[in-house]
Each structure stands twice: as C-alpha cells, then as structure tokens.
Amino acid sequence: MDDGMEIKEFKTFEEQVAKLVEHGCENITSEEYAINILKRINYYRLTAYFLPFRDEKTQKYNNNKISLEKVYSLYQFDSELRLLLMEYLEDIELYFRTQIAYHHANQYGALAYKNSQNFNKFHKHEEFMENLEKELSYRRKDPxxxxxxLKYDGEFPLWVLVEFFSFGMTSKFYADSLNDIQSIIAQDLKLKTTQVRTYLEVAVVLRNYCAHYGRLYYRSFTKIPRQLPSFMTENIKIKNRLMAQLYAIKQLYGDNEKWNKDFILRLRALFTKYQSSIRLYHLGFTNDWEVVLKK
Structure with missing residues (x-):
C-alpha cells in the first residue's frame, strides 16, 4: 500500500460527536441526541450540511451560526425537497417516454428503433442497442x-420498450431523433428543440441527485441550463444553484395549472416550514422566485 495515502481511522459514534464539537459545532443538545442522529445518518453525509457555515481559512464551523439541530433541520428540509421534486421529475420522464414512443412509432413503425437510419448523425446505434439489452436483462422477471x-418472440414495439428506458436513455432518444420528431414534441411545449435537449439533460442529472439522495441545499450544479433569463446567467451564485435547475424543469412541465397551483404552493409551504434554518440564497433563490418560476 502507498504510504503517502493515509486512510482515516474508524471513529465510534462518541468520537464522531467529539469531532463535531472540535470542528466548531459546540451547540449540541446532548451527546445522546447527537448519537441518535449519527446512527441514522452517516457522519460524512451529515457534515456536508455544515458547508455553508465553514470558515474557508480555518475549516472550522462558525459557532455563532451553527447548532446540530439547525444542521439536522437542513437535512430534513433537503429530504422533503427531493421528494417533492421527484414527483414532478417523474411526470416529465413519463411524458417524454410517451411522446417519443408515439411520434417515432407513428412516423417510422413499431420496430423502427432497430434501424440506425431512423436517427440523426449524433446517434451511436450500437451503444444504444447495448444499453437496451442491459435494461431488458434487468427486467427478465417483469410480467x-x-x-x-412468449407471445411476440421477444419483439418489443417502441411503446412497450420505453417502459424499460432510464431517464437518461429517454433524453438521449429525443436528442438522437430526426428533426421532425424533435420539433413536434418541442412545439407542444412551446419550446425550441435546442431548449428541450438542454433542459432534458439538466432534468436527468437533477433526477439522479434526487433518486440517490444527493444534497440539493448549497449545491453548485455542474450541469447548468442554457437559455436562462439574463439575471440568472450573469450571477454565478444563481446560475449554478437550484433555482436555475427548476427554471429548466418548469419549461419541460406540460401541466401549467398543476405546476402553479400545486408545485409552487408546496415549495412555498416547505420554505415556510423550515424558514428558521434555511437561507433561500443558499439555493440560488431570489425574493421574486415565485414570479420567476410561475408558468
């Protein structure tokens, strides 16, 4: 083993609590309270929520701004936020599966996805077919x-096959479709094809964060939507945070009424519930976020 690389020592729950205090989180109700949290949430995972309160130079937490309750509250806020977003990302994913299957099969036929000529020049057909095989092999037990x-000799028409697509495959299928298919789908959402492609890529990454319990609070996203309002593009602290991501999601969401009357209201309620712990600017949200995110 390379001596230069030192793996950190294992730490008991008691030692983990001591480490939090040592790093500047002195405001802890009791050791028992802290251990209770650490038994449920990995120390490494929990400490990511301390990031907004960490001093760059000393790498210690700002003791005036921090308490374990507050950080745990941020963690709970993040969990609820992910669940809310997952619901809407699922709607988008299922909408696009339906759209690509319908229009591609209608234009070229039920099994036309097997022919690379029914895609554009960016399409890597072998890779696509391999990914399909992989997804199908995971589902061998699926009715x-x-x-x-049994009935169709293993042939899957596209409208059945899309049920086995990952969101990434759905996004790629759209981007690899010929322009007429892309246009029909984009027009329904009153968008340009370039917008749909870039917003879909953002949605896929965001969905993966949510599905794998990734932190959204104080997260700088690397996949940044293009074609944002200028006030977002000009400010890196808005551009690479969650509000810009939700701007892309909004564009892809077809049901305006559900978005405005359900999503926006539930997001506002979530912000209100956790208002003593969260800071909207840590999510890249501006004060007029409701106006920006309304459809």
Missing amino acids: VYKHHQ
Whole structure:
C-alpha cells in the first residue's frame, strides 16, 4: 500500500460527536441526541450540511451560526425537497417516454428503433442497442417482459420498450431523433428543440441527485441550463444553484395549472416550514422566485 495515502481511522459514534464539537459545532443538545442522529445518518453525509457555515481559512464551523439541530433541520428540509421534486421529475420522464414512443412509432413503425437510419448523425446505434439489452436483462422477471418473450418472440414495439428506458436513455432518444420528431414534441411545449435537449439533460442529472439522495441545499450544479433569463446567467451564485435547475424543469412541465397551483404552493409551504434554518440564497433563490418560476 502507498504510504503517502493515509486512510482515516474508524471513529465510534462518541468520537464522531467529539469531532463535531472540535470542528466548531459546540451547540449540541446532548451527546445522546447527537448519537441518535449519527446512527441514522452517516457522519460524512451529515457534515456536508455544515458547508455553508465553514470558515474557508480555518475549516472550522462558525459557532455563532451553527447548532446540530439547525444542521439536522437542513437535512430534513433537503429530504422533503427531493421528494417533492421527484414527483414532478417523474411526470416529465413519463411524458417524454410517451411522446417519443408515439411520434417515432407513428412516423417510422413499431420496430423502427432497430434501424440506425431512423436517427440523426449524433446517434451511436450500437451503444444504444447495448444499453437496451442491459435494461431488458434487468427486467427478465417483469410480467411485461415475459409476455412479449412468449407471445411476440421477444419483439418489443417502441411503446412497450420505453417502459424499460432510464431517464437518461429517454433524453438521449429525443436528442438522437430526426428533426421532425424533435420539433413536434418541442412545439407542444412551446419550446425550441435546442431548449428541450438542454433542459432534458439538466432534468436527468437533477433526477439522479434526487433518486440517490444527493444534497440539493448549497449545491453548485455542474450541469447548468442554457437559455436562462439574463439575471440568472450573469450571477454565478444563481446560475449554478437550484433555482436555475427548476427554471429548466418548469419549461419541460406540460401541466401549467398543476405546476402553479400545486408545485409552487408546496415549495412555498416547505420554505415556510423550515424558514428558521434555511437561507433561500443558499439555493440560488431570489425574493421574486415565485414570479420567476410561475408558468
């Protein structure tokens, strides 16, 4: 083993609590309270929520601004936020599966996805077919899979096949479709094809963060939507934070009424519930965020 690389020592829950205090989080109700939290949430995961309160030079937490309750509250806020977003990202994913299957099959036929000529020049057909095989092999026990193996000799029309697509595959299928298909789908959302492609890529990454319990609070996203309002583009602390991501999601969301009357209201309620712990600017949100995110 390379001596230069020192792996950190294992620490008991008691030692983890002592480490939090040592790093500047002195405001802890009791050791028992702290251990209770650390038994449920990995220390490494929890400490990510201390980031907004860490001094760059000393790497210590600002003791005046921090308490374990507050950080735990941020953690809970983040969990609820992910659940809310997942619901809307699921709607978008299922909408796009339906759209690509319908229009591609309508234009070229049920099994036309097997022919690389029915895609544009960016399409890597072998890779696409391999990914399909992979997804199908995961689902061998699925009744839909079994039914098509028995009854249709293992042939899957596109409108069945999309049910096995990951969101990434759905996004890629859209981007690789010929322009007429991309245009029909984009027009329905009153968007340009370039917008749909870039917003979909953002949605896929955001969905993966949510599905794998990734932190959204105080997160700088690397996949930044293009074609944002100028006030977002000009400010890096807005551009690479959550509000810009939600601007992209808004564009892809087809049901205006549900977005305005359900999503916006639930997001506002969530902000209100956790208002003593969260700071909207840590999410890149401006005071007029409701106006910006309304459809």
